[in-house]
Amino acid sequence: MNRPVFILLGALAVAAAVFAGSYFTSQRVCVMTMSRSADDLSWLRDEFHLGAAEMARIRQLHEGYQPQCAKMCALIAAKNSEVQAILGHGTNLTAAGQRKLTELGELRAQCQAQMLQHFIAVSQTMPPEEGKRYLAEMMRVTLGSLEPTGQPMSGDTGHEQLH
């Protein structure tokens, strides 16, 4: 191979390796360092610029909401299993199956209402502008996917790894 071409290719390979090494190392170090000091509510504090007093109040609200949320999710998971047990037997929708589906929908609606209530309470703890932004963001990430193409229900309560 031509000597200058060989030198250029070698230099490009070395440059790519140096850049990639530096990039991935600093990225990993940054993620590790920042994750180590993070707790469940770190995102709220950083994203909405909250002070210690606001965080203390939000932490209290959060700790009060968690058991209620876990209880509702367990009820939904149980009802979901009942629906699957009834629908799994036949090829048509029976009256019992329809009733279970309605109950499941009601449970989900109750749980969502409770969740929204919590979001509103948290947003009221923040400065008005940040509270509005928080509420809008939480609506977007939680209710934004309630359209028919939303995530399928499963037996998973979503709390197994959290509690």
Next chain:
Amino acid sequence: MNSIDAKLSALLRESRRSPSLPPRFQENVWRRIEAAEGPVKSGSWLEALAALILRPRFAFATVTALVLVGALLGTYQGAQTTRQNEQARYVALVAPAPLR
């Protein structure tokens, strides 16, 4: 004593004759020395670039710049990733998957 040394030296020189040099050896040596010391002749842009890359000062500056830019971009990307992970962690706690 001196005459013996002189004879011995002559004999030694005779016994180790250096091989004859190729034609225009000295001229070629000087040409190569001048080419190495003189400015890079741009026979082609590729050769000029290769010569530039091989200069230690240029190589050191390039590596330093790459390390700095890589570290800055990596740190920025790491901060973004951490923020996304923290948001996902919070959302998973307050709005478990069956509700979304």
